[in-house]
Amino acid sequence: MSTTTRRATTWLALTGLMGAAAITGSAATATAASAELPVYGVRSAGLDPQQAAALQRAFGLKDVHLAEDGSVAFADESTYLNVPGLDKGAGKPDEDGSETTQTLLDVEALRRLTAIPVEDATKKALGTLREIGLLPDNATPTAKQTTFEIVDAYDKPVLTAPLDTAVSFAFTLGGVPLEGPGAKIRIAFDGQGAVAGLTYSTRDVVEVGTVPVLSLDEGRDRCAKALGSSVKPTGVSYVYEAPALSEKVDKLEPGFRCDGVNADGADVQSVIVGATFDTRLPGPDPVQPPRSDSAISPQWTNRIDVGSEGTGSCSGLPLTGNNLAAFNNRFTAAGVPVQFSWLNGNAWERDFKDPAFVGGQDHLYADDVDMTYWQGHGSPTGFSFAGCSNNTDTFLSNNDARWGNRDVEWMSLFTCSILKGSSGGLSWAQRWGKSFKGLHQINSFDTVSYHSGVHGGKFANYLVRTPFLWWNKPMKVRSAWAQASIDTQPAKVTWATMGPIGSGGLANFNDYFWNKGPVGPDTLPTGGFWRISGSS
Template sequence: MSTNRRRATTWLALTGLMGAAAITGSTGTATAASAEMPVYEVRSVGRTPDEAVALQRAFGLKDVQLAEDGSVSFADESTYLRVPGLDLGAGKPDEDGAETAQTALDVEALRRLRAIPVEDATKRTLETLRGIGLLPADATPTAGQTTFEIVDANQKAVLTAPLDTAVSFAFTLDGVPLEGPGAKLRVAFDGQGAVAGLTYATRDLVKTGSVPVLGLDEGLERCAKVLGSSVRPTDVSYVYEAPPLAEKVDRLEPGFRCDGVNSDGASVQAVIVGAAVDARLPEPGPVDPPREQGSFTPQWTTRIDVGSEGTGPCSGLPWTANNLASFNNRFTAAGVPVQFSWVNQNAWERDFKDPVFPGGQDQLYADDVDMTYWQGHGSPTGFSFAGCSSNTDTFLSNNDARWGNRDVEWMSLFTCSILQGTSGGQSWATRWGRAFRGLHQINSFDTVSYHSAVHGGKFANYLVRKPFLFWNKPMKVRDAWAQASIDTQPASVRWATMGPIGGGGLANFNDYFWNKGPVGPDTLPTSGYWRISGTS
């Protein structure tokens, strides 16, 4: 039984709202109305201007951004996720003819990096928030370090350097986890102990009653219904979902967090569905007309563009279409064409497979744009199309990936465990190193990720947003991925980015999106690989 399940079961038992049959999980005697859980009313959303100023002063920040939705954020451009580099001047033009700038890793500077102890970071965060009355109730801090790793061409470890120490908070409501973009508090300290990054997005809630809920066994059945026939649920636990602050809700009801594996063995993005007896399940959107087997998009080689694909309700992910749309719409608004966007049965494995392998056609899709964004289920060795399509098969293996030999710079995979540290005796570099044939970065996760309808839009916005005075500047690609993941994922989720290292330490770790800042030249991994990873 998971910790979250034990906590919720204990709460229900102590309050007298759960019968003995439901505690044991027996479906033979438990009824749908045998238990109730609290409902929480939203009293206020986000922080006030005075509270934002209090955060700025207490943490010694030069500025903070208070968004319209009430979230507060800060990122010190000079220190946030900074990786030391050496300017090597202009590089070879990109395949689109765009100018590039060469940057090498400063290995000696990386070796000198230090981070403050997690105990010190935690203590300072708690004392500071408590001192200004902004330490949330029922919030538990966990601290960890963002790390930068280098391995050589033989995957032998060269160094692991700490970039910062981050304190992230996990929220609960009467012992039941509260998770989502609307329950985020994270403070990151640089090596000198100064705050380099801050994210604060919460609602003030008050208990206002209760609602009948299904038992956990019935919850497992509900999860199975939502996840579909291609997924085997492995665990269900009670949770409250905190949607983005921009999403106007007046109350939060209990839900089930559904975990599982699909028929390919890939880990399922965690999905939250309602636990109330009368909760409405997510409904599939309109079905797109099927793709034709011989269809293809124009091959653009002289423009900047992006593409997106993902598996949705057919793989148990109800909000994929919304998430891809948020990614597409933000780029479109910035004047960047979206060359392709396929979802559900129209998302094909062959679109990511190199043509050197039978059926592969990534030269028409995933490798024919500057950035490809994918959402679906994944594992350390690839990502899955099971339940949606089998064209040419249901699983894109790391062995089928050869990216960047045509166009793509950044492969952004919103899925699970792609960049897990070690799996099956193989490191992240061993598993995915062969994919780099001109590719600059793979952005993904070290752990299981949570399903989201807004991650893609946040990622795109951080990449292409326009500056206003001293803030809102575009972020580097890896930083944008990290921040979008911090904004949308629970503290337990670890994001990651990897890339190749060429001769002389040449690497694309500081890339911006095109026309938003410097971009490095295509680099082959002749000297090794780098990886950055951190907590959400």
């Protein structure tokens, strides 16, 4: 360790700021004067063909995909995030006239699923990576099983089955967390211990100097400015951001991880801002022309289309505009119309509210397309428009959601904590079950999610890419959501998807996007609900 690294690390340890220290606002958390932290130069990014081949051989994989940016991916089509099902033939056509396929949950096959212990998975991942020289010194593993849950119509647990055991690695630089798509190693083992899925995306960095940084108290002020007036900062910590390898950065500088809570109680997507003195906060999003009540969406249930909405800089989320654009552009390139895309003050709560409730107009927007994608702050009981719009109010409550009684199949909510296991004495199924009125899936998170400008584009690409080899084939909707979240979120973030179970076990857990694979018929939750969740 160099002198500068020792100096920075010692200062962090003495002030109690090693790792993800939190500021609560009490006098006890006051920090020392500003210090210096290391700057790291990028020596190389990703793996070369020889390293990718070594990774393939060591884990016994039939092939791996080495991308142009040096990231490596593998998925076994037969086992990765596989949920047993029974094909029951053609179902009732969808409202747009598309054919559907009925699939039943194979409950007995689910009961037979096994997973290797987390200790064994961790040992295997560490040993194999170390043997081939691809275990970074700054990587720490955690292991967790990906699970599939079923509850009946009365919320009584039926089963919880393990789908795999995933080992995800967290990274540090000089004791400070390194987070982002460019700091990702995740290996998922099936029930027999074979690799079902693998993601490897890292940079080789070396310390090249130091830079003065603001103290954590000063960082709290910066986070407050970045997050906006409707958000109360609850935690500020030093972090290094690792962007996707496709972003050709030559150095990594320290930043602040900003956590908070919205005025309405919603969890805030965690945001990174720079920690150096000369860092400028992101500017406002490009301004959309204001909406009016008369500017309503066409009511087109006879075509396949998508829509997107989100709160950006008005709620302290500077990348939302980029993220929605990435989602929109990928669908447009695939020939799928984007019926609406509203940002900031143009994103309205009433667009997600059922007409049965005062002011609701989801039949014109969120429930008038096949998939709606949302980004913003959220909670176990809804998502927030605070600081951005108040039309008809600032919070979409789970009690106001009745989705699928018009068109929408997949509600994809890139926000926080929507599908938290339990909150306020209510389970995920009890909180969101009544929103399923023909809806196939809610894709979201069990935990706080981290802000991203690329999640939407990755999710859309996994849904609509052109079939060829396995890494070009479309993924199931729930698997695309999981993989986009794995690609963009730290290991501690838990993604989740839930859906209804109809008569005889009919369920839409294996849906693809339209024209990319089988899609089930609209199903009411007469038999209960299912949920899949796993670590990023």
